[in-house]
């Protein structure tokens with residue numbers, strides 16, 4: 161199987177305790193998997209390891225079959241990985257919605273008109289074009305989450321890592337996000353406590369325990 165993400169015997173210890181050990185996982189090309197587990201077991205931490213935001217782990221992370229042995233190595237693949245954190249507050253780079261959604265395209269050198277056009281399209285797709293001129297910090301938690309998702313999807317990463325993507329979304333917005341994520345052909349890991357959301361999106365579900373990942 162062609163794998164986008166491979167974890168081999170990943171273990172992580174924070175300042176206080178061993179969070180988890182022996183995590184093995186293969187996420188195939190365009191496969192969608194969900195990770196569930198008790199509060200505090202380390203789901204967000206595991207996602208951060210895969211997102212290249214933690215390097216003090218044991219074991220091996222591979223992206224597209226390439227062992228990632230250093231930050232430098234990870235950086236070659238960073239633009240292939242879109243990470244939606246559980247708390248999106250600290251991840252915005254611009255004060256206004258449309259500017260933030262355009263930011264990564266502009267950073268890659270795309271001209272302003274094209275980046276603006278693409279940003280408008282993605283906001284329309286996600287049903288939030290009415291928010292385009294709003295100040296991000298004045299939006300609700302749910303609105304901020306969709307704006308963050310727009311900023312990720314616009315760069316067309318090959319891998320999506322979504323930490324509680326439907327947390328704080330109302331029923332209709334959640335339904336729209338499910339439809340959009342279902343229509344996207346990408347490798348995805350979704351961390352969620354939300355059973356019905358997972359059932360509609362991810363055919364493969366793993367439970368994170370201290371001693372490893374169990375397929376359920």
Ligand SMILES: Nc1ncnc2c1ncn2[C@@H]1O[C@H](COP(=O)(O)OP(=O)(O)OP(=O)(O)O)[C@@H](O)[C@H]1O
Nearest residue numbers: 174179197198199200201202203204205206246353
């Ligand atoms: N910045 C931090 N500093 C110290 N400890 C932390 C930090 N972030 C997380 N932890 C601890 O690491 C453990 C795992 O946290 P993590 O957020 O990965 O769990 P989780 O499974 O995603 O939980 P939840 O389902 O509640 O979101 C917890 O005990 C938490 O208190």
